[in-house]
Amino acid sequence: MVVLATKCYVEGDARSRALDGMGSMLDDDLGELSVEWTVGVRDDDFVSVTVEGEDATVARNLLRERWGEIPTDGRLTAGETYTGTLESWDDEGFVLDAGTRVRVPTSELGLGPGSPSQIRDRFGLVQHLPLRFVAGDADEPARLADAERDRLYEWSRGAGRVNVNSATRGEVRATVNRAGHAGDIVTVERLGLLEQSIVCAEGTDPPGLLASIGGYLPAELKCVIP
Structure with missing residues (x-):
């Protein structure tokens, strides 16, 4: 069994749609391999x-x-990179x-000045977003992985984004x-x-896009403004 570093935290029909979507992705990823698989939460x-x-x-x-992958025994090795x-x-x-x-202290986020809430707003970090980090120990705190910092800074250099949680990719596409x-x-x-993450085209205003689609999505939405 592999415990994936992504969550299914919605209920009812939304949960069924999310797990159906996961099944389709597994078909795409594993369909040519000689395996059988089952999905659980x-x-x-x-x-x-x-x-x-x-x-x-x-x-x-x-x-x-x-x-x-989420370690099934809950143990993290200092210096190793994980996703949470x-x-x-x-x-x-x-x-x-x-x-x-x-806990990743503010000093170990490596995403520039500001409080954690300000950093979250600046980079459009919605709750439950998977983020890579390097595990710490009693002497060294955990920190965001270099590759994660690079990814988030790259977001801020593009044309803008609107990040969304609590919705599948298909649901977000349909809403747009x-x-x-x-x-x-x-x-x-x-x-x-x-x-x-909705990647905006050149000339699209992320806050305007958020305002337009927000009423259709019962979700947290955050902008990344270049």
Whole structure:
């Protein structure tokens, strides 16, 4: 079993749609391998995939590479890179969920000046967004991984984005189309199972796009303004 570093935290029909979407993605990723798989959701909302068959090892490695993995024993090795979901934030930093709570102090975010809330707003970090980090220990605190910092800074250099949680990629695409903004975006980039990033086209105003689609989505939406 591989516990993926992405959560399914919605309920009812939305949960069924999300898990159907996960099934389609697994079909795309693993369909050519000699494996059978089943999808589950742990009590802490992390998605798990049980894989069996001749190519099971290859399949598990593909899943780890695409989604990141939550250690099933909850243990993190100092200096190793993991993926956790953004659980909460306060004046002291971010708290990530990687099967165990991991605090990344403000000084170790590496995303420039400001409080954690200001940094979250500046980079459009919605709750539950998967973020890579380097585990710490008693002597060294955890920090955001260099690759994660690079990704977030790259967001701020583009044409702008609107990040969304609590919705599948298909739902976000449909919402953009329904609001009449299909021509104002480049793509919808998948960040997690229920976390998406709408990449704006040149000349599109991210706050304006957010205001237009916000009424259609029962979700948290945050802008990245270049």
